[in-house]
Amino acid sequence: MTDSNPTNVPSNKTLVFDVSGLSCASCVGRVQRALDGSDLILGARVNLATQTAVVDVSDANHSSMIEELIVGAGYAASLRVEGEMTSPSPDQGGAYRSAFLWAALLAAPVFILEMGGHLFPSFHHIIGRSLGHDNSRVIQFVLTFLVLAGPGRGFFRSGIPALFKGAPEMNSLVCLGTSAAFAYSTVATFAPQWLPAGSDNVYFESAAVIVVLILLGRWLEARAKGQAGAAIMRLVNLQPAVARIEVDGVISEIATRAILPDDMLHIRPGERFPVDGALTRGTGYADESMLTGEPMPVEKGPGDTVSAGTLNGTSALVMRATRVGRDTAIARIVKLVEEAQATRLPIENLVDRIIRVFVPAVLALALSAGLAWLFFGPDPVLSHALVATVSVLIIACPCAMGLAVPVTIMVASGRGAELGILLRKGDALQRLEHIRTFCFDKTGTLTAGRPELVGLSTATGFERDTVLRLMAGAELNSEHLLAGAIMRAAQDRGIEPGLNLDMESLPGAGLRALVDGRRVLIGTEALMKSEGIDLSDLYAPARDFTGEAQSVVYVAVDKKAAAVGAIADQLRPDSYEAVKSLKSDGMRVVMITGDAKPAAMAMARLLGIEEVYAETLPGDKSAVVKTLRQDGPVAFIGDGINDAPALAQADVGIAMAGGNDVATEAGDVILANGDPMSVVTARKLSYATMRNIRQNLAWAFGYNILLIPVAMGALYPFTGQVLSPALAAGAMALSSVLVVSNALRLRRVGTGYSASGKSASRYVSARDLATEAKVGV
Template identity: 50%
Template sequence: MSAATTLTLKLENLSCASCVGRAERALTAVDGVESAPVNLANETARVAFSGPATASKLTDALDRAGYPARRETVVLEVGSMTCASCVGRVERVLTGTPGVLEARVNLASERAFVTYLAGAISPDELAAKVSKAGFPTHPRADATSKGPGDKEAEAQALKRKALLAAALTAPVFILEMGGHVFPAFHHWVARSIGLGTSHWIQLILTSLVMIGPGRVFFSKGVPALLHGAPEMNALVALGTSAAYFYSVVSVLAPGILPTGTANVYFEAAAVIIVLILIGRWMEARAKGRTGEAIRALVALAPNDALVDVDGQTLTRPVAQVVTGEVVVIRPGERVPLDGEVIEGESLIDESMITGEPVPVPKTKGDCVTGGTVNGTGALKARVTAVGPDTLLSQIVRMVEDAQGARLPIQALVDRITAVFVPIVMGIAALTVVVWLLIGPDPALGLALVAGVSVLIIACPCAMGLATPTSIMVGTGRAAQLGALFRRGDALQTLQSAEIVAFDKTGTLTQGRPEMTAFEAADGFKDEEVLAMVAGAEAQSEHPLAQAILRGAEDRGVTPAKVRNVQTVTGFGLHAEIDETQILVGSQQFMAREDVPLTDLVDRADPMRAKGHTVFFVALGGQLAALIGVADPIKPDTAPALAALRAMGKQLAMITGDDPATAAAIGHQLGIDHVNAGVLPDGKVAAVEALHNKFGKVAFVGDGINDAPALARADVGLAIGTGTDVAIEAADVVLSSGALSGVVNAFEISRRTMTNIRQNLFWAFGYNVLLIPVAAGVLYPVWGILLSPMLGAGAMAASSVLVLTNALRLRFVRPILEDAT
């Protein structure tokens, strides 16, 4: 029986002794729990358990009982990871720690995203456990990404090691390989310094390489071997040690080796270390560029702000500014923090956050976002958010969370790399045995070369980098184009969506109705009738009334003074002016009030066909005018839908609007499937119906009533100008209100997944093809045996190639620019 584990859990919703009893019963009902006393005062449960109970089973039981254990998430900065095997080892250390519910490790960003039970363990304890396993780790202290200086310093350190190793290796390589290339050089060495002296020089210089720049492979690889978790460093340590110690025996005690096999391979051991260090140097440089998009976002926030204090302008660090203070934003400066304009007018360039190239006008009452660039006007703004609450900080966290995600495609990589290194070691051992049994003379030397080549060439670095580097660069580029992936797996799901469904109001349309037409009947003057209607509508808060008022204002018409305004719900309104009765409402309202219908009614049909809502005006019992009101389609809606159709996507509209209006809008925009007149739960049913009929559904919406559909869709995309509820329910947030962001999100998703598949094809294909070559399958036919040095070069090149391919995503161009 396994020893009991004790966890202290912080519980929520505890309010009385009954709650304590229910929580205790829920915990003790889990098979394997020995005791679970719950303390109401400090709201904790101390649970002693053993198998088959697990932390996940305990939290599930508490969730069902209504007293969930508090979860927290920490980001750990993990050092010294070099390959997919390292990632697996770190994840095993974390997930094997009591209290940890989930751990995702990203090789490209060198971070671990850990969800754990509050009270069961601390971030410092988690970091200590990973550090003890050989990967120096510390919790991330703030919300910003690693600065470029971190990666630059690492690259410079690797560069110094590589150059030192190269300087020590160059004489070894020349002394040994020079003689193979130029036989005359071999004879000159033999005559001048002697082969024995040459071998001693090689031994000394290679020893310096091994214990100097190459020490890192042994300090990490040997402990990994001893722990039964071999990884890349272990393969390099085994390969170079085999070549080195065989050569040492050949120099110091050649008599113990079979006749003719006392050869030296110092150059192989030294050059392998040089090439892999150069590869790691190039990797560090490339990794430093994978997070450039996020660092660029972080760099948008200025360090200082001009604060207005009692009429005096003081310069203060942004970190010391608090909400409610007033900041001064001079022309051309960046906005220091989120705020509300209280004075001044200007244009703000928000393209760095929204992707929209056109500056946005700002005046009193408008919101400004920290990091955006002020135009030629001066502004004063009252600060509304600071620190992690600013929009810029939220965007950075959102993108970093997506970058740390594990895509479904990663599961394949994980399964393979979990067994890859042990299999490679087995293949290398088998290779040596086969060469010793059936290989030609000198069999021992050839067996050593083949075995070392297999170990070196098979390092799974490229496999570990293939997916996370593409995710990092792709999500960063998406953020620059105005599409923020809140969930990383949406990056994979979005490109496979078969149909894109849209809400209408505020998504396809502006979300604010406008008066599109006003036509007076014969015998009536437009301005006089419109003034009366505006006067009546001025006393209503209805959006359609406000649209008519704005229309009158645009036409320079002043509302007339009317009295006795009465609303008839669902139909229209009554009013009076100078003893004349005014009626404004639908055609049914006119018929109900016995107003004779004239040919003016016929003019309404073309408007209705375009999706406009039509009202009529009657003065003194006569039909006097008709009014057309519509919610204008956004300028970029038609181009965005056309681009999605060109991608092969089906289009749908799900709206609570009138079916006739929705049908007209759908026909105008070329939408394939229109579902109108639905309530929020009806939108969920409509999404499910589309999913059952077509496959994966992406839903685009902006309102509170869209939140259920956004959550139900395979991928939910929320318009960034929409409600917080909608944004929280979405997988992707479009930071501007433009639908061009939908198209660009699809393009980034498609390009990123293509990039990942290219990386995986290369990473897996490289190993599948070259491991047999390294083992010597070509030797019997063509006499080709891959040199360990070439294997090391190919292995280093494979990782650099994967990183370089991922970096191409930085240059993805938007399919559509914002048309607003």
Template identity: 50%
Template structure:
């Protein structure tokens, strides 16, 4: 849930805003993160706040005049120590797991004697008689009390240090429930030992073992949870670790090994066989293959030669290469990918809003139910002890840890798995929206096709083929259009010398005009000719229509107002395009093509690929209108550069990338490998993540719904058991571990 403040200062324009990222300790459930988020968003100088329970971070968009230290102090005041990431050592999951493991083992060592002394006699009556033969009852109770107090004051202190202040401030959360439950069990038992006269004889039972076991089991659950969370973030850590620490650079013509952090754009780096590329660059010497699978998901190594880009973190093959550095530090592709994944993992999916609303009132309701259970047992139960057990069991069983973890842990694992498959979610919300996709729209050129047209045929009337090509290529040499590049490449392949062109003027969606060797040239589609008052030559028009029927794009040439030639250009269809469209149909999705190409060409491509709806001849504004008409569940797939407006307009935009120079600003997710089949991978992954989230939420909510009444004792009148606080603690810890474990299954999604 992202909360926007309604009380912003008038002067806070977008240019006056900045973003601060904080590291926050002590968050254990959705109630914790929700309370921090509401407090931050309530400030008039904060426009947006996102708190990530799983990552232990907060991203705050605020007025530039507000210092990060003030924000950290505000969060710390709530009872959750906060700091700037660069001011404190990163709280790695491994370190957190190690700390919790030590706390759990310490609690276990102190709890075992208490548990054995109290519960051993219930299991083995002979053991009870033997133990009481060694020591009197009073010393045994004192020993249990001292050991339990050590558990609560030592390993269990974290629950009281956070939970009690939160309770006193009127914002109870998971730690508050644990502190209340374990504290109530201990205090009641201590009164029985120290002041037995205050308790009726029938109720003089001690529950030291319950208080100690509650803390021990919950610590065990948090330890296992932290270990699982560490595995959840393994994908992003693997990306970070891809970059090597040192590189061999040429300085004054001699190789020198330096730290990667000391590289600068323009440096020449020597890349040995099998070595990782240090930073982004361009090959200057050598030919070989580089494995880019960790970044793109593409298992086949990419061939590289002088002029080709290389990406930091990829692995060189068997050739020795030299490359010139083009980007370092935060500007490298690897760093941008890591930031992209972190941003997606910090996102709050729309489904999270439901969880936040429930957990906001859940803890107070649980405390009310605990009081109600205590009073009912006190009024109708056999003694005070049973009332205490019921109240404590309700407090412990209902801790909302699993609810808070249900959504973010699936997002973290899912986006990490996506990165391994070459599917990078730039916005986490796309995970949910993509799962509801019903119509997939594709751009044609550069998306369904390779984006590099080739000159197939020349039809001329009153002019030689080579002369027509020479004039057209001279004008197109000043153009950046891919069709123009194909004409220029065709002239180059034929060894034609191109004269200079002047007065070159391009018209979007039509073509261009130019002056070449004193002749006025017009190059473009049929509409460009007719709008200029030029009558198309029937033979050339027929040839163009025949070429278009075969999927080629005709480009017409007029010289001094006369139609003299038609060029047939074809953009080869991507080899995986037909299989991708067929796979989408098998998934129950409709497909569409939105193209600016002429209708005949677009229809030919669409028919070959089996696309349901083909819209062609679209101007940029027409394409946006077509996307708006696609409605809910619309997805648009484009090359991420020319299609940026369309990608931004679609409900979900998917950009086809190549691993470098990705247009991440307009798309919701990027396919790093440029392989169109990544669309089906992204949709399958999105569906798997949302299915996983629904499973987690069902488990968390169903678990609490079913076990809270059991803890209250509704089964007792029917001969059923009363849930023990120890079993409640074990079940609560198991719930969180099950949710995280279920999310980890996403690591195997294919």
């Protein structure tokens, strides 16, 4: 290779290589050791399930040298183009399927000719009278040779070089087993005099059927792995290939990948948005369930954002592209899932240590079995020795060991994405299993983060509508969250804001303004006292508001106390159910908020949270989490912005995000749907994933521990039977298929939990309280 950087990627980053030819855990180990031995590489993670190598490099300009390391280990590799969304095929086993069918077609006559006589004695005599037994063996030789040289040549192409390099892998075991059976049978066919009397049996059917069954297993395994990656595939395929662009008033079609920021795009009813953008014309509804898990369409109008892959409803819309290519929400979700799938869990370290010695140990056991049968077995000893040796070589299966963890992570990450649970770090699933304390931020996490003016009590001599008009005028040009609440309250009552001639913001306290010729002061109790305002008439309603999980704001007009307003944030639909579910499972639930203590305590009582840390600054939240960790692992759930220190301090940081905010770097887990119930679902996914991994590992190791001795002949003294190499091949193929199939069960995790808010009717929400209080607004 001459071009050291074909994609001109910048330095200091992570490169992803697609690696072909990885067939078992030993293959993964060879590539891993080749990469780990290079000074150019800071870290590498080779994944059998995804057939990738994720490499952290100090200088990405050496990408071709890294590729050569993988090729030098015996595998083909290609650098994946950064930002390109690859669409895995639902059936990745096309090549295995074709090879299996050809092998089955050629092996069927071999099996019939050899085994037919064992099943039906009369068939043996028919062959003798028609073809002749010598001709039958020649036919079996030819057909078996075609099986090994044709569909089975892949085993030899990978296995033989690995043997010569002193790093045997699964293909090497298949090569040795089939070659031994074929070579012995060839001698028995063409030079039987070289063998002891009574030992000239042929095992062509074993060599042929072994190839057929292993190819069948790999085809089924590839299909299952394709299903494991179906979540990513569905996300990638949601983005349309073409879009309709408007240039100088002319509308034409353009490839989605050619869209640039600020392009004007026309979206027909029922079409999917091709890129992220903002609507400029038209109103309608968008189905964003593929991003957020929320089944209800979201109303969209001019200025609202839309995301690539989401579905337009029944309206014709015009949008301006803002984020394209790898910057779209859907592309970043795919990237997050792929990174999670490439993560290595701590539990894999044990697997690696075992696999490193597994294949050499199998070779030693196969040789030992053969020698034992030669010296201590009954006649014909050579035949028994061959059968035992081949069976041990074939039945041993590092494939299942290598797939046990990565294929489970692959399915779990994809399922998480479908549920709106994005794993920035795959090992978060393992850490989340041990969490016993869940700490929630309040605003924007348990609540929607959109305060509303839900009550307004006026002092003697002031009318509500007049005060509300003055408040709306004062807040007209303010960017504070309170301003929006007051403006919406005025709009709901049809009140026009007063004329604002002057406005001064008072950070952390409130504001003062001149509205309709009157001096208006809006803010905290401390601000009012500093201005000499007597609030004695308003303390009673203020206490009532605070007791109902509402914060208060005071209003003064012309140096006189005019009103006290109640501000309430709305609970997210499933906050109560999320807290209830965690507590019912024995979890400790804590609220950590910067809100005032009375309002925080009232909200906590509504949710059933007994432990509350109120009036905490971002740095204080981190300190609280650090203290709580002394009692065990802690998860912190926050909005991912000002909660970043606490998210980083926690054992598992869970960041709440909107559908377009999927690339936040604040947490280990990102809840794209912003639903607190997803915390419960993420915990269930963690438990199910780790249980699935343990089941897979138990099967993979247990399979070999139990069946390798059987293949060696451990049952012969009791049953008088030895394990056929063909049955060994079938068991080996089945073991990998079972591991992948077990992992696929994770696609059902989370069924019954959604962001639909269906549980909201089971409790009294803050929205209900706000609605009752709003009568007085």
